[in-house]
Amino acid sequence: MSTLETPDPTPGGRWADRLLAEGSDPDPRFTLANERTFLAWIRTALAMIAGGIGLALSGHLLAAPLRSGLAAGLAATGALIAALAFRRWLRTERALRRAETLPLPALAPVMSYGLAIGAVVLLVALLATR
Amino acid sequence: MTLWDRGAQPERTALAWSRTTLALIVAGLLCVRFAPTTTGAALAGIVVCGGASLLLRRTRRQHRGRGRRLARGHGVADPASILLATGVTVALGLLGVVFALS
Numbered sequence: 001m002s003t004l005e006t007p008d009p010t011p012g013g014r015w016a017d018r019l020l021a022e023g024s025d026p027d028p029r030f031t032l033a034n035e036r037t038f039l040a041w042i043r044t045a046l047a048m049i050a051g052g053i054g055l056a057l058s059g060h061l062l063a064a065p066l067r068s069g070l071a072a073g074l075a076a077t078g079a080l081i082a083a084l085a086f087r088r089w090l091r092t093e094r095a096l097r098r099a100e101t102l103p104l105p106a107l108a109p110v111m112s113y114g115l116a117i118g119a120v121v122l123l124v125a126l127l128a129t130r
Numbered sequence: 131m132t133l134w135d136r137g138a139q140p141e142r143t144a145l146a147w148s149r150t151t152l153a154l155i156v157a158g159l160l161c162v163r164f165a166p167t168t169t170g171a172a173l174a175g176i177v178v179c180g181g182a183s184l185l186l187r188r189t190r191r192q193h194r195g196r197g198r199r200l201a202r203g204h205g206v207a208d209p210a211s212i213l214l215a216t217g218v219t220v221a222l223g224l225l226g227v228v229f230a231l232s
Binding site: 015016018019020025026028029031032033035036038039040042043045046047049050052053054056057068071072074075076078079080082083085086089090093 | 219
């Protein structure tokens, strides 16, 4: 590397220094794959938030308290998933930098159970109020 | 001839950012539509437009900057954009909760 060459400032800038100080840069393909996985989770969270709002707008499909409760629950789960997605991204990136085993996926079970419970509650509510 | 972008990872990542930004805008517009008060709608609109435009801007800078960093063998992590995306999504979720309960 020529001595005249100055490295580009990190796209992440100070945050990369603050959050990813340990270890060394991993294979960039893994970093990018990690980032795309994070973005996929964010899109999932956004879909849940939109689902919650759609439910709240669904008129008299359900009794009002149940409807707002479920809508709030979906939106809150969406926010939770977004926060957990960041945690997953950070832990994975750090593990990549330190060449450790990648952390276990905890996010997928959380979302699956949350979604399943929400779907069952919705189904029971729809059947009970027919 | 060596292919510098084998697997087109930077390009795919940039596309993933575009898709995410689009999903963010759609969810945010729903929040604006659904807001029970005008201030709520304004807040949701600001969150969405601010977040979306910042993400779009970052995506462009990222894609070019990443190409250079890849060619020079530096790391390509971008925690700032990740943090921003998380913040905007969490804010939108919380807004959705407030709207649903009011």
